[in-house]
Amino acid sequence: MAKELKNLTKRADNYSQWYNDLVVKADLAELSPVRGCMIIKPYGYAIWEKMQQQLDKMFKQTGVQNAYFPLLIPKSFFSREAEHVAGFAKECAVVTHYRLRSTEDGTEVEVDPNAKLDEELIIRPTSETIIWNTYKNWIHSWRDLPILCNQWCNVMRWEMRTRPFLRTSEFLWQEGHTAHATKEEAEAKAQEMLKVYAEFAEKYMGVPVLQGVKSETERFAGALNTYTIEAMMQDGKALQSGTSHFLGQNFAKSFDVTYLNKENKPEYVWATSWGVSTRLMGALIMVHSDDNGLVLPPKLAPIQVVIIPINKGDEQLAQITAKLQPVIDQLRELGISVKYDDNTAKRPGFKFADYELKGVPVRLAMGGRDLENNTIEIMRRDTLEKENVSFDGIVERVKDMLEDIQKNIFEKARAYRDAHVYECDNYEEFKERVKNGGFFLCHWDGTAETEAKIKEETQATIRCVPFAYEQTPGVDMVSGKPAVARVIIARSY
Amino acid sequence: MAKELKNLTKRADNYSQWYNDLVVKADLAELSPVRGCMIIKPYGYAIWEKMQQQLDKMFKQTGVQNAYFPLLIPKSFFSREAEHVAGFAKECAVVTHYRLRSTEDGTEVEVDPNAKLDEELIIRPTSETIIWNTYKNWIHSWRDLPILCNQWCNVMRWEMRTRPFLRTSEFLWQEGHTAHATKEEAEAKAQEMLKVYAEFAEKYMGVPVLQGVKSETERFAGALNTYTIEAMMQDGKALQSGTSHFLGQNFAKSFDVTYLNKENKPEYVWATSWGVSTRLMGALIMVHSDDNGLVLPPKLAPIQVVIIPINKGDEQLAQITAKLQPVIDQLRELGISVKYDDNTAKRPGFKFADYELKGVPVRLAMGGRDLENNTIEIMRRDTLEKENVSFDGIVERVKDMLEDIQKNIFEKARAYRDAHVYECDNYEEFKERVKNGGFFLCHWDGTAETEAKIKEETQATIRCVPFAYEQTPGVDMVSGKPAVARVIIARSY
Secondary structure: OOHHHHOOOOOOOOHHHHHHHHHHHOOOEEEOOOOOOEEEOHHHHHHHHHHHHHHHHHHHHOOOEEOEOOOEEEHHHHHOOHHHHHHHHHHOOEEEEOOEEEOOOOOOEEEOOOOEEEEEEEEOOOOHHHHHHHHHHHOOEHHHOOEEEEEEEEEEOOOOOOEOOOEOOEEEEEEEEEEEOOHHHHHHHHHHHHHHHHHHHHHHOOOOEEEEEOOHHHOOOOOOEEEEEEEEOOOOOEEEEEEEEEEEOHHHHHOOOEEEOOOOOEEEOEEEEEEEEOHHHHHHHHHHOEOOEOOOOHHHOOOOEEEEEEOOHHHHHHHHHHHHHHHHHHHHHOOOOEEEOOOOOOOHHHHHHHHHHOOOOEEEEEEHHHHHHOEEEEEEOOOOOEEEEEOOOHHHHHHHHHHHHHHHHHHHHHHHHHHOEEEOOOHHHHHHHHHHOOEEEEEEOOOHHHHHHHHHHHOOEEEEEEOOOOOOOOEOOOOOOEOOEEEEEEOEO | OOHHHHOOOOOOOOHHHHHHHHHHHOOOEEEOOOOOOEEEOHHHHHHHHHHHHHHHHHHHHOOOEEOEOOOEEEHHHHHOOHHHHHHHHHHOEEEEEOOEEEOOOOOOEEEOOOOEEEEEEEEOOOOHHHHHHHHHHHOOEHHHOOEEEEEEEEEEOOOOOOEOOOEOOEEEEEEEEEEEOOHHHHHHHHHHHHHHHHHHHHHHHOOOEEEEEOOHHHOOOOOOEEEEEEEEOOOOOEEEEEEEEEEEOHHHHHOOOEEEOOOOOEEEOEEEEEEEEOHHHHHHHHHHOEOOEOOOOHHHOOOOEEEEEEOOHHHHHHHHHHHHHHHHHHHHHOOOOEEEOOOOOOOHHHHHHHHHHOOOOEEEEEEHHHHHHOEEEEEEOOOOOEEEEEOOOHHHHHHHHHHHHHHHHHHHHHHHHHHOEEEOOOHHHHHHHHHHOOEEEEEEOOOHHHHHHHHHHHOOEEEEEEOOOOOOOOEOOOOOOEOOEEEEEEOEO
């Protein structure tokens, strides 16, 4: 077994360490010399690219177009929307100067104090401000609406505690920003994009999510409503995986964006914004993977099938390759990404462990005996089941298996999630049980005080008012007051 | 004719203003409130996306993988490679603080002086330093080589004079960074990527380019050799459209990156880097477009065919739509992007001018008489030729026309370029003629002094030692000394 694999921490021993280990050992990402910023390695980036491509396609199907807005935002823009600046001020990176110069002895460089900017610039933590400042020039009449823009970019939030993919100072994301003539249309768009996120998470990532709406405390800074998809990790903690915000007219008012309606009267424009980030990589890794390494959904796996010859000598390798070539060709014609690993510098055992670690969904292996018997070994990564099967019909078998794996890992994750959603209206019981993870469906009195108390005493937060569960009447488990909503409470990443 | 089009400056009147006008009027990009940074609008971004997709495919065919490295680079990294810092120090954006706070009266935000970084960070102007600092950990033995990484990202160079796409403080680009065991392999990779760029420019953008090598003065800061593709704009000026650098062992030495060779001895690693940017958009616009607006190559046009019904009343519109629908479907099945513009709020004349301005390669229009006669009007944007043709076989006709336009605009640009390459070995003549643009093929003595003199007296620079022209012996036109090379000299963007 490969050394890298042997050293992978077991989930049961330390789930958090298992995750950190896996990110590095599976070649997904590593820390950089810049505080809290990560380097996304080629294998990790290839997964992110597949996510991007699919999401981008789904966005465009809803009429969204891509654009690009500046990285740097004038500091003064943040003064305009009061809640927005309160939410982001503490985590900004500030550009103050624009030139370096050599020290007198020429061995170092320093910032040139004479090249100070008149107005400091902020590296975007999110782009509502600069985009609404731009929309002001794009929007004049109802004919200019709706505007449906998205950008794929990097953003910077100066986080104190960081973890690869889950929380990093710089991260990659997409941010959609739409402008509408009416409240109803904007609300509908915010909800539509949440559904796109949920569909992507479930159908492509194989990650079941609860859709819902955030409490006021947990809303995006400047939003009137924040919709969310919440996924459950294997330790029972929640991961907020995507959010879609109904922004009302807040940004339109702050940046004075009005349009002339059909009666030729000026009205403020209605807004949404919505985003998912490289954080999705964290969900993907944590939901499916096991003590042997990554488990990837076939639809997002950079390599869907690896084929390994197990040969004695070059002549047998040539025979095996000749036998396999039509299968490789046929799989590729079906659009399946195949890696044929005939690198003789590495032993088969090493390769087996390495591709398991990297989560390749299906592995085929063929040796001398298979050649004689017209058989081939097939292994599926999700269950680790291994079978020796007839070589005839192997293409069809692989294709079916990929589909089955995609379905199976989703069902498995959903069964796990559903088994860990608990109805609970007793606070003492809650406090005890929440330590072990899980989603708790509780009645809530709607106050920020109760929310704060729960967070302080249990580290758990209200994740959302979920759409999938019935809103029964009841009594708040903390205050004893009548409930205004039934919410999901959980510890989270 | 649409108002936007009427106001487009003519090329003959002011080529530079024509370009600036066109970028804005064709909805490609606009200036932002941040000095020298632009907003790329959806139509402009759609062209850039098509470029990216094709280039990315071509890179991957050469074995290159994408990755992502941090936006911010520790200041000290720039001290390590002396020429590199000299080249980039003056155009850096420097992050010094990481927090804002409200002023005492709460109306403004200011930078929190207590949140000063220990070491200032630079927004990447290019990523050699942080990438070679990373490669140190990735490279141990010859088995780890080559490394072939690319990243698509934003970079920042604090330019004093900016123009949309051609020179902006922030721009989008790709930067490839490869690491090799031998000098020969690295040199070959640098040249291979230049060929990829040249192929992309000519086959997809329809822009003929001269491939060549830069003089020492014009090299990338830290490179031993810089290869370039140079395109000629319609005013006869050169636009450097892509560069590929052989970096020798400079960065390996600065960041101490060695590998154990097959004899188990440590050796420094050899490097290349190569990049193209949103500057390519500038070349695309300037090479093909005319006084009516953009002319786009079909392979990169977001809309390849626009179809406009010219109807009297809703009933006729329904008839025209019914007749056209099979054509729309068939074109789309062929992978051709079609826009059917039946928006009744805009008049056909406005639409005609608008799609001309936006450079849509083929326009179809159908009115009542066409319906009766089983005909359709077809116009090609490159020549503005218009014909009334039989409706039968229109799909095939459109397909052929797209191919012909792609070919024609390249041939036209090549003929223009070739007609403006002059052999010249008389400096007085050169000084007079270079004012009118063109590429001058001149003998050069190889000294930086001569180069500086030419630049000072004529604003022209040595673009490259071109591969396509014979290296005949001769005498430097400025110094009268024996020449070491025959070079292309031109004014440039």
